[in-house]
Amino acid sequence: MKNPDTPVIGLTLGDATGIGPELVVKAFQDENTRTLASWVLVGDKRVLLQAQALANLTLDVKEIDRVEEIGREAGTIHLIDLQNMNPENYELGKLSNESGKVTGETLQYVLQLAKDKHIEGVMYAPLNKEALHRGGHHFQDELHFFADLLDCKEGFSEINVMEDLWVTRVTSHIPLKNVSDNISKEKVMERIRFAHDTLTTAGYNAPKIVVAALNPHAGEGGMLGNEEIDSIIPAINEMKEAGINVTGPYPADTLFLRLSKDPFDCLLAMYHDQAQTGMKLLGFNKGVTMSGGLPVTLTTPAHGTAFDIAGKGIADPGATKEAVKMVVQMSSNRKAYQTQLDQ
């Protein structure tokens, strides 16, 4: 069924040596997932067949040769076979430089489709950072890889979603020693605004954002560090005045405890481990990681390539389905918003 409102979403199989291909095959068995959008799966057909065999499932795809053949029929999975990865050349569950190289190249291809407006969002199956590096794609993380391909210099950030909790951070993959220098009033304000805009796009009305402190006991009035007084508090105050529903800074160790007492929608952390440790303890492996602040939304399941179970056919597609749902929702809302602006 053709519908101009049906989003077209790009898909990749992720690193072929991991559980990614299997997850895609399994996730799209679900009719509710499959009919959310029209899909453009980019990868190697042989990898896809291998995954179908080990999951003992089939995935109906429509092979296409030209991008002009991409339609807007909800439920159709168009396959663009790049013929770039032969399963004979790698071993499941083993890190492969070659697979890292191809995983990156496939993402480059998909992002070009996005730049050319053939697709409106991307769900990529798990990739392996180290393989990507060894394969010659030298970026701090995939977020920076995407930003570079999409010609974005700033304003982008990773955001994690676990059920109804969104978590993002001011600094990410940088040395802990540099965190303090990277926390300025402007930077904190930018990320509060980013969180607000992202959740608003996702459909929240005045999303409630809480901000973590950097230092123990939130700095204890300057006794244990000054970043709260110098940067974080002024940033929160200014964003409050701008009408954003934001509070803090709160001692980082008690942040997740607040969830049960005084629920919030989004947590803004100051550094990587501050957010990730708590999230993982709460079962974030079942959550979704989103690259936000880019011209297209990209999502991926929060867990990794799970080399220990790759090839066994036992991978759980739950987080992949969530990532699919989220990219469709974000892309549709963005499109609706854009249409509104254009009118």
Added chain:
Amino acid sequence: MSRKPIIGITMGDGAGVGPEIIVKSLNDEVFDQAIPLVIGDQKRLETAAEMLSSDLALKKVGVEDDFNPSDGDVLCLDLDLLPDELPFGEVSKEAGHAAFAYLKTAIELANKGKIDAICTAPLNKEALHKGGHHYPGHTEILAELTQTRDFAMMLSSPKLKVIHVTTHIGLRDAIDRIEPNRVYDVVKMAHDTLSQSGIKQPKIAVCGINPHAGENGLFGYGEEEEKVIPGVERAQGQGIDVIGPLPADTLFFRAVRGDFDIVVAMYHDQGHGPIKVLGLDAGVNITVGLPIIRTSVDHGTAFDIAGQGIADEKSMLEAIRQAIELAPKREQ
């Protein structure tokens, strides 16, 4: 068979909530597992018991006595330092001095091997100073009286134990304070404490400093290699079962799953965060590295509600439980 540990419970500031939370905490569960010895003022404890309509029976003992109660009695080492009419909820030099004296007595008993752990009720800093004892708090008194230089803060929940290399210091400065000798000392303290408490060859895992524990130099200035690894290797060289540095975010997940007995955290929030995520509603601080295990409540004297019998004893009870758990296991 190991015998019940003797837990020395210091009463803290007698004008605060200490007496009442002690009386409330001494229940059958505690008596089944330990011999509690309250070090304080018997009259004050009896006032608290009366206030709570508790039938707790206190039995006066001297420092030279054997601590061997008959059923139902709570041993009390009565220092008798508080004036009879001491009001609740007010700072006084008498109660401040008395709180210091209880602690000092506890340490003397520990030095003689007569108690196996100390559990402290809160003291009031201002009262302590008025009483002539100029210390920031319990830990510093304990360190000085036992001539201990190296100690560390540990937190414990049913599924996770964590010990800290640094604690109350800004994050920026914390990184500078981490160095191999300190990492080694903390690993060793973790090992010794858990070994004595009855865990054979405890499994210890050490957190990295940077995201992904530096990912082989990708994120960081080699702090893991420079500050953490030499300390870990030194401990390994002595046969301690320790690994790391590992990425903190996945390490805690694994520890909770049961892969490790204790995690060594590099800074305050790295260790406190996971413990609190696990829903610890009764906070307890543990000081290790002293000649004796010491646990304490994580709240103050609460002068605003002291003497009414309404103070919540959860933290005190948990502090006693953890003292019992960590007390060295001795043969009968």
